[in-house]
Amino acid sequence: MNVLIVYAHPEPESFNGSLKELAVDTLTGEGHQVQVSDLYAIKWKAVLDDDDFTDRMNTEIFNPIMEQVNAVEKGAIPHDINIEMDKVIWADLIIFQFPIWWSNFPAILKGWVDRVFFNGFAFNLAEMKLYDNGPLKGKKAMLSFTTGAPRELYSAQGPHGEIEILINYFNHVLFEFVGMEALPYFGVFGHGDLSLEEREQKLDDYKEILKKLD
Numbered sequence: 001m002n003v004l005i006v007y008a009h010p011e012p013e014s015f016n017g018s019l020k021e022l023a024v025d026t027l028t029g030e031g032h033q034v035q036v037s038d039l040y041a042i043k044w045k046a047v048l049d050d051d052d053f054t055d056r057m058n059t060e061i062f063n064p065i066m067e068q069v070n071a072v073e074k075g076a077i078p079h080d081i082n083i084e085m086d087k088v089i090w091a092d093l094i095i096f097q098f099p100i101w102w103s104n105f106p107a108i109l110k111g112w113v114d115r116v117f118f119n120g121f122a123f124n125l126a127e128m129k130l131y132d133n134g135p136l137k138g139k140k141a142m143l144s145f146t147t148g149a150p151r152e153l154y155s156a157q158g159p160h161g162e163i164e165i166l167i168n169y170f171n172h173v174l175f176e177f178v179g180m181e182a183l184p185y186f187g188v189f190g191h192g193d194l195s196l197e198e199r200e201q202k203l204d205d206y207k208e209i210l211k212k213l214d
């Protein structure tokens with residue numbers, strides 16, 4: 001299986017960095033092919049703007065979603081986005097590795113989705129290629145994240161509300177929207193409060209999940 005890990009943490013020694021390294025080692029050891037998009041390391045441009053479109057269909061009014069289709073048709077996709085699109089095409093599974101920031105992706109990861117999942121590539125509004133007809137059908141996606149808050153805070157009774165609501169949002173309007181199948185997530189909650197032994201146990205738990213992914 002070809003696995004792309006889209007990794008968003010600014011510090012290689014972070015726990016997210018360890019989870020990413022563990023995934024690379026474990027999946028490679030299981031015989032899978034692995035590529036990593038280390039977004040901070042490559043200084044990924046997170047903002048979708050008119051700099052991405054050098055051969056515009058409309059130079060007076062900037063309509064990003066229409067310019068995306070135009071860029072696909074003209075083969076005028078920026079080099080950094082093209083590299084990531086090739087990885088998406090290559091991948092059978094995409095793992096998103098990140099810390100929860102403001103109950104969401106870090107901006108750099110959201111910007112990867114904004115700029116790579118083009119209209120005309122990952123979905124096609126004009127041709128209604130969405131969900132079951134999504135162009136990325138047959139591929140799988142998985143969230144692997146850490147939180148600062150303990151699990152109770154992300155429960156139905158907790159102040160943040162049930163984490164499954166957030167997960168379902170990612171799974172449905174992002175992964176399933178483009179045709180991908182969402183795998184169960186792996187989350188490490190309340191990371192700052194965990195002992196070294198508990199952190200090591202979480203790494204072991206993740207390793208077991210990764211070994212069974214095929």
Ligand SMILES: Cc1cc2nc3c(=O)[nH]c(=O)nc-3n(C[C@H](O)[C@H](O)[C@H](O)COP(=O)(O)OP(=O)(O)OC[C@H]3O[C@@H](n4cnc5c(N)ncnc54)[C@H](O)[C@@H]3O)c2cc1C
Nearest residue numbers: 013014015016018099100101102103146147148149191199
């Ligand atoms: C802007 C911002 C917004 C945030 N919003 C939220 C939010 O909405 N909800 C929420 O819950 N949290 C939030 N947080 C907290 C954030 O989610 C946590 O800080 C983050 O998940 C912790 O993960 P980390 O990888 O950064 O860990 P780090 O803080 O980098 O943890 C490093 C620790 O892990 C240890 N470690 C690293 N590798 C290993 C290893 N192999 N084995 C054992 N120990 C290891 C290190 O020794 C170190 O002590 C926010 C943080 C920021 C900065």
